[in-house]
Amino acid sequence: MAKESGKAFDFRLFKRLLAFTNKYRFTFYFVAFAAIAMSVLGVLSPHLLQLAIDRAIFAKDLPLLQYYLLLMLGVLVLEVLFQFSFIFYANWLGQNVIKDIRVKLFKLMTSFRMRYFDKSAVGRLTTRAVNDIETISSIFSQGLFMIISDLLKMAAIAGIMLYKSWRLALIVFAILPLIMYATRVFQRAMKVAFEDVRNQVANLNSFVQERITGMKIVQIFTREKTEYKRFEEINEKHKKAWVKTVWYNSIFFPIAEMASSIAIGLVVWYGGLNAAEGGVITLGIVTAFIQYSQMLFRPLRQIADKFNTLQMGMVAANRVFGILDTQSHIANTGALELDKAKGAITFENVRFGYNENEEVIKDISFEVYPGQTIAIVGATGAGKSTIINLLNRFYEINSGRILVDRNNIKEYTLASLRGQIAVVLQDVFLFADTILNNITLNNTAISEEEVIAAAKEIGVHNFITSLPNGYHYNVKERGSMLSSGQRQLIAFLRAYVSDPSILILDEATSSIDSYSEELIQRATDKITEGRTSIVIAHRLATIKKADRILVMDAGKIVESGTHEELLQRQDGYYKNLYEVQFMTEEAI
Structure with missing residues (x-):
């Protein structure tokens, strides 16, 4: 330069x-x-x-x-x-x-x-x-x-x-x-x-x-x-x-x-x-x-x-x-093509920090079996969302290994790795385009008929057809013409039609009406069915259905188990979190 x-x-x-x-x-x-x-x-x-x-x-x-x-x-x-x-x-x-x-x-x-x-x-x-x-x-x-x-x-x-x-x-x-x-x-x-x-x-x-x-x-x-x-x-x-x-x-x-x-x-x-x-x-x-x-x-x-x-x-x-001239790329040197993943995920002694000398993930190890649903809970800043970023190789880990189907994710081509992982983020981003294009992201391999069929399966077809022009409704910049719950439903459908082997959900239910929340719960149940799923959970119903719950605090996994197992631990982190955050929800 x-x-x-x-x-x-x-x-x-x-x-x-x-x-x-x-x-x-x-x-x-x-x-x-x-x-x-x-x-x-x-x-x-x-x-x-x-x-x-x-x-x-x-x-x-x-x-x-x-x-x-x-x-x-x-x-x-x-x-x-x-x-x-x-x-x-x-x-x-x-x-x-x-x-x-x-x-x-x-x-x-x-x-x-x-x-x-x-x-x-x-x-x-x-x-x-x-x-x-x-x-x-x-x-x-x-x-x-x-x-x-x-x-x-x-x-x-x-x-x-x-x-x-x-x-x-x-x-x-x-x-x-x-x-x-x-x-x-x-x-x-x-x-x-x-x-x-x-x-x-x-x-x-x-x-x-x-x-x-x-x-x-x-x-x-x-x-x-x-x-x-x-x-x-x-x-x-x-x-x-x-x-x-x-x-x-x-x-x-x-x-x-x-x-x-x-x-x-x-x-x-x-x-x-x-x-x-x-x-x-x-x-x-x-x-x-x-x-x-x-x-x-x-x-x-x-x-x-x-x-x-x-x-x-x-x-x-x-x-x-x-x-x-900027050298700021994730090294795409992998030769393996991940055509259809089984969905096995392994984190082995993973350490990571967004800034030098400031670790966000501290020696994390866990395993997710094919078809399992893992819920991750913890306070804000515990490192839950960072798990998503690392699995997709948006950032490179400092040390340790991340495996998918027993192979290091660095051995896969980036496109094939990310092609097998679908993510529904808490902050949904929509482009100033039609609902259909926001769902398919202009992927010509996904037809409108397939999108409609998928929408019916997860229960959002009626919501979309109620909008002017239906699937061809322009949501404007960042989806400003839709509510947060509606944007979330579009994101679920976008993930579903991509037919991923691994699904990651960062659920967002704050400021969402009860009708949208019911649709999101139905969509969650449908798209996680038969898939390896990692859910950053904000809703008790999702946590209870998880095969295993990982409890994070300050970048570490402090507890692991099912909902019932974790509640049995006296003075446990999850039990305290449940009593403060989830008990009121369960009562309601």
């Missing part, structure tokens, strides 16, 4: 970016050719104008004047055609490149381990995947090829000016060092300024995304004014970052314009006097030099502007490649 500094250009990063154009090599070369053709055609017009003045107008040769005018028209038409081709195909190339980068980035992000997302702001990642990648396209549409075209045009103009009149050329060239120095300083300053701009854009996106997502919390705790003030501060920093770029532009461009005007004035003064005195400089050459001077200085000013665009694209590329 390129370091973020004031260095004007990073060729290593640029070379890496150009590698994405290999698929579109023909288009790349055509755009480069069009840029060269535009520079050549742009230089021809002043030359033809000079010839028209010196050879046709002064000689009063109308046919020759018409000939030169037709040539100028032909050059103009060709220039327009090449400009059209350049603009279209440069943008086409840019959009195809960023499409490929965005697809590669998204694919990579879907393979990151959960630890990466725990430490990365969603808004910042969204900025990288959307805004920054879109900025990269400007490298091809407005930056690279336009700079090449301008540089070629400037080189051609300089050569022609020296050929036509070295004296006038030296007058113009005398002003160039000032412009070039100013351009260099401007480029370096803008590189740093644009780094700050991208940082502030990411901060702004992250803040807005989080506050909109958590708007209910903001309003419940009446934090509107506080968040408004914080937003004002972030927005002020964003404004100042942009104003700094405006400040640099406001200094540079007037200096460039003034230098251009001085050069033209000197050309007219010296060339005009020489032409009036009958020297070697003609009126046509003076006229051509006025145009050449403008054409020489305009690209310099534009190159600075285009270099800004190029630098913004490079800054964006630097950030995107920073994610592409």
